[in-house]
Amino acid sequence: MDASRLPGFLLRRLLKSALVIVAIAICNFLLIHAAPGDPASVIAGQSGSADPQFMEQLRHQFGLDRPLHVQLGIYLRDVLTLDLGFSHRQQMPVATLILDRLPATLLLTGAAFLLAVSGGVALGALAARRAGTWADSAITALALTFYATPLFWVGLMLVLLFSVQLEWLPSFGMSDPGLDLHGPALWWDVAQHLVLPALTLGLFYLAVYARLTRATMLEVADQDFVKTARAKGVPEGRILRAHILRNALLPVITFAGIQAGQLIGGSILVETVFAWPGIGRLAFDALLARDYAVLLGVFFCTSVMVIVLNLATDLLYAVVDPRVEVTG
């Protein structure tokens, strides 16, 4: 790619991303406000009793007595200044709540993603290389099994096996606060807690990547440039690395970008099963409690994450495949 065109490309992509972000913010806001039930009545309900004075007090405090477009205007203005609002239910700024939980989710989804991509591409490549043999069949069957099994179900089974029966691994939480650990000991504890949730979240996507890699590799292997290389006597290993794998990675990369959002969605299920203190769990709790501010914040935050990741995949794409033209 012509290096001088990169800044322009970046600028265009950033501008477009910003527009998408604003659109998402408006959409989220309208969607959530279309929902029945307002936070004041939830708090009143949960506090055991309430009277009109108390409800009015709450509604006023939440700004719910203002017109919708005013609330939207305030929301957009705040978002632009990176102020995600205040959760009156939790009595905390939303940005603080999300930032508190974000590392846990990033750790979980990051670990699951690495597992899925590395394991998936490796297994897929192996299966493609040995297409038609028992190894291919075994890998394909394994991938199909993971692909066809509900995520939460895998989680439950893993807990039953590794926590209940074998007692090898902890079944919930991110670390054991009772042990008051620091430094490497804490990291080791977190790593142990991470195994089951990351495995649960990662296995499904591992299956996806394995299938994808196998399919595209077989497809690429059939194409003319590979045949040409083969005819020229290029060693098979080099053909695999330089020609087949490189081209087969393209759909995997595209897919990984798209999957970023899915992984975050999947983390809601996994964080629920394993009591993992991340933003997926935060979003689900917020939804059940109708905590608008937190919900809007989480959606906004995850959307931005996905946009950033998509931007990154586009760039990566350009690096892996020089033929791909980088345009708006």
Place this chain on the structure above:
Amino acid sequence: MELTRRNLLGATLGATAAAPVLMSAGAALAQGVTPRRGGMLTTILNPEPPVLQIGVNNQTPTLIAGTKITQGLLQFTPKLEPLPQLAKSWTVSPDGLEYVFKLEENVTWHDGKPFTADDVVFSVMQFNREVAPRLRGVLAGIAEATTPDPHTARFVLKQPFEPFLLCFDATAMPIVAKHLFEGQNFRTAPAVQHPVGTGPFRFVEWQRGNFVRMERYEGYWKPGKPYLDGILWRIVPDGQSRRLAIESGQVVMTTATDIEPFDIPALRAKPNLAVTTAGWEYFSPLFWYDLNQRVGPLADKRVRQAMSMALDRNFIVQRLWFGLGRPATGPIASTTRFYDATAKLPPFDVAKAKKLLDEAGHKPGAGGMRFALKHLIPPYGEIWNRMSEYFRQAMRQIGIDVTLESTDAGTWASRVANWDYETTANVLYQFGDPTLGVERSYVTSNIQKITFTNTAGYSNPRVDELFQAGRTAATAAERQKAFSEVQHLLVEEVPLLWVVEVAYPTVTDKKLRNVIQTGTGVHASFDDVFLAS
């Protein structure tokens, strides 16, 4: 078969656990167990509460954790007699108008400032008056609140209010520090995020979604206490993980709804665990199916009676609640004051229920169904779903076609508040006294568009009169008369279908001692609780 035996065993365990309820540290000593100082109590907090300051929030988890930090003037026995907490003694004038509380003298707040009668008057007259809507009516009846000396608080009522003392439990009337709240918005004051109380434990750290940590307050006013070094509350949103936590010893106590009823038989069988349902007498939660009286057929008393007869309460208690609790017999729970055992609901009788519906003019139509109803499932967990599914099948048996609607907590609360439901279910606390916790669901004056009022819209002038008489009568005997009559009247009218007197299980590791000692159970301050070695 085995199930039944276990349940019987469970019932006996429950009964014996309730008997030595006032076993204090002294009694424990007499049994040869010396309280051991030290050790962290690890337990569960579920669901994660928004804040830990009682009053600002009154959800069960807030109350259970908050009572270790914030205290009240009194606490109550399982029979609902008052015991001292921050008030070491109290007197009530013969006319029932003047209440004088003598306060403990060496009490300090967790920030080191002394606790005085000014804090008490501020908490009652300003803090709770604003944040506790349930008590607003009661507190408006206080004519005068004074502090004759720094350790005496005196309240004069406009008219006698016999259950007045019952309002002074920490869960109902938390005593907060005047110097931290005065002149501030009570809901957003810094002390709400970092609660400061007089209790045995002080707030240390809260990692949202993960845990809350409390440590022993070294300046606690009872010398040598608390025994525990601290309490660690882990946030565990999944029911199976919670069961696993108590089974594997990762936590040593679970409370309230932490453990689903169906897991209790298995936990009872564990030799290292103790399960009790004692310690909820002050709250006496009562489960009922709520019938919106504005919905055509439900305005007819005969229809409601038929629906009540179609419910097999023994089946529900044994099979759905796994023996936790008792079949409800009427609007007042048997553990609440002024309960009248002679007022009884008609027994389970499907044939008679059908006959009543025939008489009410609801003949079976196509498919044997007489009329259709919707049932809004309260979104609070497994047991609520099962109860709603049971309701649908029980009603279909007598020809009422019930369709379930599921929803989230926000929608549920707002639809109930706006009377926008046909039937639903609910559990309400009774707070020891019909005037404090029962009246609100039946009197005409409390038909409001707010949850936990008389949202069903039941209205009967005689019922109103009787609750009023019970509220204002100066003596317990006079109140009993009014409440007995109202119970007899209500079991005849069945405005709501009372089903179960809920008993929440407290599961503890047997090393943990002195947990349930009062009528508020795990809502005590835990200054007596210790971990035996």
Place this chain on the structure above:
Amino acid sequence: MSAFLRRFARNRGAVVGAVLLVLVIGMALFAPLLFPGSPWDMAGAPFQPPGEDGMLLGTDSLGRDVAAGIAYGAQVSLIVGAVSTAVALLIGVALGAVAGYLGGWADDAIMRFTEFFQTIPSFVLAILLVAIFTPSIASIIVAIAVVSWPPVTRVVRAEFLSLRNREFVQAAEVLGKRPLAIVLTDILPNALSPIIVLASLMTATAILLESSLSFLGLGDPNMMSWGFLIGSGRSVIRLAWWMSVFPGLAIFLTVLALNLVGEGLSDALNPRLRKRGAAH
């Protein structure tokens, strides 16, 4: 057609998948004959293990027959899977065809719209939609369809992009055929193979999505679906493993069958891959 069937039958996995699928559909159709009465009826004592009390797969916490629940659940899971996929295809094919055929600003607008939907985490969006519309079979189908169409649009657009410059399309254009006719009679039939394959996989995903929603308590409370069975069984998994194991197995087998059939279709419909398959 028979050539296609022969090609399909050459893939043993696909045949197994097809047989499984026929069994599941048969179970759904004959549920009322196999288990007369409602699957919600309390048919026996609660928590009976499989085989006892005349209950093949045991009973649940209210004494309901798990086998009956699975048979009736097949109806719901298949309906949710099929209808939501149909709706998603309708949206996805229409948008993808327009974008791929017209190109230019329409393509740009549609792709931005698609991107927009792909940016919001789809499962979170599904949860949100079901919660807003209140959980019912209709809201679940709508929610699944709304989050499932973007991949269809992308695939269809890609197919159309490559097909619209082929000689036969250009020939049709030169002959003055109307664009709609070209799209429907010339391009779409040629783009059908990936759509059919995608549809079988989407049905499988829809069944998984429904079970995930039910697992989080967002199922239709009046529909005995497999997701509901697992949702109500998972909390008692160690007291009554059969309550969640059998419905989990039912989901697994159905999703597996759909995937196998999808692969079989893919092989049978794609001559290039078939050639390669034969070479091995």
